[in-house]
Amino acid sequence: MNARRLKRFVALWWLPVALVAGWWFLSLGRDSFYFPSLQKILAVLWRDLTTGNLLAWHGISLGNMAAGLAIAIVAGTLIGLLIGEFEGLRRAATPTLNFLRSIPPAAIVPLVIVAMGIGSAPKIFIIALACFWPVLLNTIDGVRGIPPQLRDTVKAFRIPLALRFRRVLVMAALPQIMAGIRIAIAVALVLMVISEFFGASVGVGFYINEAKQRFAMPETWAGTVLIGILGYVLSALFLRLERWLLAWYFQDSRTQGDEGA
Amino acid sequence: MNAKLLLQQGAIAAAFVAAWVLGDVTHWFNPDVIPPIGDVVSAFATIWARPEFLPALLGTLGDALAGVAIAALCGIPLGMLIGMFPAVEISTRTLVDFGRSFPVIALMPILVLIIGSTHAMKITIVAIACFFPILLQTIYGARRLEPTIVDTVRAYRIPFMLKFFRVILPAALPFIATGIRIAVSVSVLVAVGVEVVINITGFGVETNLARINNQVAAAFAYVTCAGILGLAMTGAWELVEARLLRWHRRAAAA
Numbered sequence: 001m002n003a004r005r006l007k008r009f010v011a012l013w014w015l016p017v018a019l020v021a022g023w024w025f026l027s028l029g030r031d032s033f034y035f036p037s038l039q040k041i042l043a044v045l046w047r048d049l050t051t052g053n054l055l056a057w058h059g060i061s062l063g064n065m066a067a068g069l070a071i072a073i074v075a076g077t078l079i080g081l082l083i084g085e086f087e088g089l090r091r092a093a094t095p096t097l098n099f100l101r102s103i104p105p106a107a108i109v110p111l112v113i114v115a116m117g118i119g120s121a122p123k124i125f126i127i128a129l130a131c132f133w134p135v136l137l138n139t140i141d142g143v144r145g146i147p148p149q150l151r152d153t154v155k156a157f158r159i160p161l162a163l164r165f166r167r168v169l170v171m172a173a174l175p176q177i178m179a180g181i182r183i184a185i186a187v188a189l190v191l192m193v194i195s196e197f198f199g200a201s202v203g204v205g206f207y208i209n210e211a212k213q214r215f216a217m218p219e220t221w222a223g224t225v226l227i228g229i230l231g232y233v234l235s236a237l238f239l240r241l242e243r244w245l246l247a248w249y250f251q252d253s254r255t256q257g258d259e260g261a
Numbered sequence: 262m263n264a265k266l267l268l269q270q271g272a273i274a275a276a277f278v279a280a281w282v283l284g285d286v287t288h289w290f291n292p293d294v295i296p297p298i299g300d301v302v303s304a305f306a307t308i309w310a311r312p313e314f315l316p317a318l319l320g321t322l323g324d325a326l327a328g329v330a331i332a333a334l335c336g337i338p339l340g341m342l343i344g345m346f347p348a349v350e351i352s353t354r355t356l357v358d359f360g361r362s363f364p365v366i367a368l369m370p371i372l373v374l375i376i377g378s379t380h381a382m383k384i385t386i387v388a389i390a391c392f393f394p395i396l397l398q399t400i401y402g403a404r405r406l407e408p409t410i411v412d413t414v415r416a417y418r419i420p421f422m423l424k425f426f427r428v429i430l431p432a433a434l435p436f437i438a439t440g441i442r443i444a445v446s447v448s449v450l451v452a453v454g455v456e457v458v459i460n461i462t463g464f465g466v467e468t469n470l471a472r473i474n475n476q477v478a479a480a481f482a483y484v485t486c487a488g489i490l491g492l493a494m495t496g497a498w499e500l501v502e503a504r505l506l507r508w509h510r511r512a513a514a515a
Contacts, residue, residue: 007360010349011348011351011352012351012352012355013355014352015352015353015355015356016355016356016359018306019356025492033295034375050390081431088269091266091270091509092266092269092272092273093270093273094270095270095273095274096270096274096277098492099488099492100277102373102447102488102491102492103452103487104450104454104465104484104487104488104491106366106450106453106454106457106465107453107454107457107464107465107468107483107484107487108452108484109457110457110468110469110472111294111477111480111481111484113470114472115293115294115295117289126413152289153458158485163277164433185365186361186362188364189364189366190365190366191369192364193364193366194454194457194458195368197458198458205367206433208370210368212370212371212373212374217374220370220371220374223367223370223372223381224368224370224371227363227364227367228359228363228367230359230361231359231362231363231364232359234362235361235362236358237357252298254441
């Protein structure tokens with residue numbers, strides 16, 4: 001069992017490790033302006049994380065992201081449950097929703113920054129707005145996908161409305177809601193970075209952009225590497241959470257094949 | 262029945278407009294932030310005639326399409342390779358997971374310094390962002406062969422090339438088409454995102470300029486144009502997809 005686990009670990013990680021090692025050794029001592037050595041990038045990253053304010057900025061960025069995501073998840077799930085449950089409402093709202101969600105969130109970043117100033121509030125607003133759509137649309141799909149047998153059971157037992165929403169709809173739509181949140185996390189990361197390119201004085205996005213303006217290549221690379229690690233860690237953590245929350249679902253659906261992306 | 266649905270859909274849209282108007286007349290919205298809807302509509306009707314409109318449209322559209330094309334050219338063959346061979350799939354899984362969770366827009370500062378503020382830079386970012394949905398869908402598609410088909414192919418000892426072009430690729434096509442549909446809508450979002458930050462002809466640039474010139478209504482109108490462009494491109498791809506996959510739809514319906 002342990003040997004098999006080790007083998008799987010090696011299979012999953014040999015290529016990334018080889019690539020990073022290749023980057024490290026090939027770039028060692030061959031510093032060019034645009035492509036500093038990996039050693040230098042990591043040294044700068046470590047320096048700014050430990051002695052600079054990058055760690056604190058990192059915290060601020062993550063805080064904005066968490067706040068925006070939380071608003072989007074609460075609003076998207078509640079409105080999604082409502083729209084998904086009432087078929088007439090869903091069909092009537094579909095054109096308006098399709099139109100509104102096609103507005104590129106990145107394009108309104110400068111508008112919102114001007115309107116709300118340069119603090120955290122506009123950044124949280126933009127993240128919440130952009131993440132609202134994937135959560136909303138997935139929740140609607142999740143509620144609509146509830147099997148008719150379940151609906152009949154609810155009707156037969158005359159389960160009251162509040163209980164129906166809390167214990168039946170949310171639970172049945174949960175896999176789809178989680179899929180929506182997974183997309184929302186990726187969206188939030190993008191908007192977090194873009195929003196910090198504008199009128200910001202703190203944050204990881206600001207760190208990268210400010211380094212770029214000084215033509216400080218190692219710092220620009222260091223910030224980008226940090227964002228990459230952050231994205232990977234967040235999605236890996238969320239996958240864990242999803243597996244744990246939805247253990248009952250994955251066990252159930254194993255016979256029906258796994259769901260696509 | 263259909264007329265009733267249209268009426269209901271109109272009612273929801275009207276409610277949205279009414280909320281906007283209400284926000285304006287009660288001065289709950291600051292007009293410098295959310296302009297009156299009438300101003301936005303009239304800006305929308307006039308920006309078409311501006312000399313910078315067509316270049317902006319072509320800038321966003323052309324770079325988005327170029328990015329999707331490059332992403333498809335790289336993503337489909339790589340996805341087939343990864344999806345067909347389990348050893349390749351498990352070796353690349355960590356890399357693919359890393360790439361799909363990477364916010365591509367964060368690469369922009371590095372690419373601006375290396376490539377410069379050019380269309381090539383915008384296309385590169387769009388291509389990287391579109392690469393992952395296409396790659397992932399292609400991997401799913403190549404992996405999802407029905408066991409009965411696999412057995413049939415093996416029983417008849419169908420040669421590899423024939424198997425690839427007549428069995429695996431057609432089976433993966435519906436998934437690849439989905440990947441391209443996602444990529445098309447991503448491409449406009451990313452292109453506009455790049456343009457908002459860096460001045461490379463497109464709707465994002467015009468949005469930002471209008472905002473700087475205090476023409477908030479025009480800025481709203483340009484943002485709306487970018488949204489409509491995204492919808493139109495997705496719609497156009499769905500038409501192409503319906504033609505390409507007619508055999509699949511027919512088989513699925515039967």
